[in-house]
Amino acid sequence: MLAMDYRGPRRVRAAQKPMPEIKHPQDAIVRVTRACICGSDLHLYNGNVPDTRVGTTFGHEFTGIVEEVGPEVTKVKVGDHVLVPFNVACGECHFCKQGMFGNCHESNTQASAVGGIFGYSHTAGGYNGGQAEYARVPYANVGPTVIPAGMDPDDAVLLTDVVPTGYQAAEMAGIQPGDTVVVFGAGPIGIMAARCAWLFGAGRVIVIDQVDYRLEFARNYAKCEAYNFNEMADPVVFIKKTTDFMGADVCIDAVGAEASGNAMQTITGRKLLLQAGSATAIHWAVNSVKKGGVVSIVGVYGPTDNLVPIGNVLNKGLTIRANQTSVKRLLPRLIEHVQNGIINPKALITHRIPLEEVADGYRIFSDKLDSCIKTVLISPSAKI
Numbered sequence: 001m002l003a004m005d006y007r008g009p010r011r012v013r014a015a016q017k018p019m020p021e022i023k024h025p026q027d028a029i030v031r032v033t034r035a036c037i038c039g040s041d042l043h044l045y046n047g048n049v050p051d052t053r054v055g056t057t058f059g060h061e062f063t064g065i066v067e068e069v070g071p072e073v074t075k076v077k078v079g080d081h082v083l084v085p086f087n088v089a090c091g092e093c094h095f096c097k098q099g100m101f102g103n104c105h106e107s108n109t110q111a112s113a114v115g116g117i118f119g120y121s122h123t124a125g126g127y128n129g130g131q132a133e134y135a136r137v138p139y140a141n142v143g144p145t146v147i148p149a150g151m152d153p154d155d156a157v158l159l160t161d162v163v164p165t166g167y168q169a170a171e172m173a174g175i176q177p178g179d180t181v182v183v184f185g186a187g188p189i190g191i192m193a194a195r196c197a198w199l200f201g202a203g204r205v206i207v208i209d210q211v212d213y214r215l216e217f218a219r220n221y222a223k224c225e226a227y228n229f230n231e232m233a234d235p236v237v238f239i240k241k242t243t244d245f246m247g248a249d250v251c252i253d254a255v256g257a258e259a260s261g262n263a264m265q266t267i268t269g270r271k272l273l274l275q276a277g278s279a280t281a282i283h284w285a286v287n288s289v290k291k292g293g294v295v296s297i298v299g300v301y302g303p304t305d306n307l308v309p310i311g312n313v314l315n316k317g318l319t320i321r322a323n324q325t326s327v328k329r330l331l332p333r334l335i336e337h338v339q340n341g342i343i344n345p346k347a348l349i350t351h352r353i354p355l356e357e358v359a360d361g362y363r364i365f366s367d368k369l370d371s372c373i374k375t376v377l378i379s380p381s382a383k384i
């Protein structure tokens, strides 16, 4: 089968690989119909995630038709069109039972923090992802969810990560009616977080980024204010001024370790590698939220960052909330929001690229070419 193949930093290609096989009685094999490239795939693509092995297939956002199931699979059957949450979760452990499907204790033997994630290096369990014609889906009674009749597969594929992650960012922020919410990052997750902030009763939503076409997209899609940090002396001062020097009620970090915009962070994190990436967005979030406010983090970071202003977290009495998204927990509500037209996920998709051209897909997305917001890869056997 054809699959995306990682060859080393900034080198990916489409290659022929063996078909995945059922390895466990609860596995399913799906024929992939849609697979997105995610902002967090760029951390892998750039070689910033430990133990990203040459020869692996990325892709944690995908939909597909069930082709084959193991003998213990009862919740999905051959022929079902399913969306597959990015978390690999057992559904039975202490954490899954609390709805913390992103922190499953069984699906990732390599780490004590994050659970398994499809196509996200051996630090997240070593599962091959869905940027391929076929994928093996473990714990098929837990994750894969039948796409409701009438739902566009383009909407469904964004329910595997972008919509729930944006929503959870807003949920973790504990937004109160009338709150001023600042979202750092105008990628698909930041845009979705801004959209979802309104659902929790925000009174004002501000997005900060440096890519003008994405700021424009955020303004239109999320009906928010959006500003370019390169056009302001200091985003922290800007936010203080625009909130009567109180600070934002809530700040959401939807950027993560690839952030730019702060020289010290860039030098120590991205050039000298003294810390695991650049913590610019956390820095700005902590310093621009009001005393007693909440910082909600969904941007992806490595295990350590040294330049996080933890003293300010203490002195301002902040609450920091962060987690990998628990997709399965949120799906029932979010499927309803999509069906009722409250959230329109597919509007984020700007590019549809054949799987054969996956290298171009990564380059366009990574370099923010051609006004790219979200890229979907279509495999030759998608047929839908």
Ligand SMILES: [Zn+2]
Binding pocket: 038, 039, 040, 041, 060, 061, 086, 161, 162
């Ligand atoms: Zn993703």
Ligand SMILES: [Zn+2]
Binding pocket: 089, 090, 091, 092, 093, 094, 095, 096, 097, 103, 104, 105, 106, 107
């Ligand atoms: Zn579990």
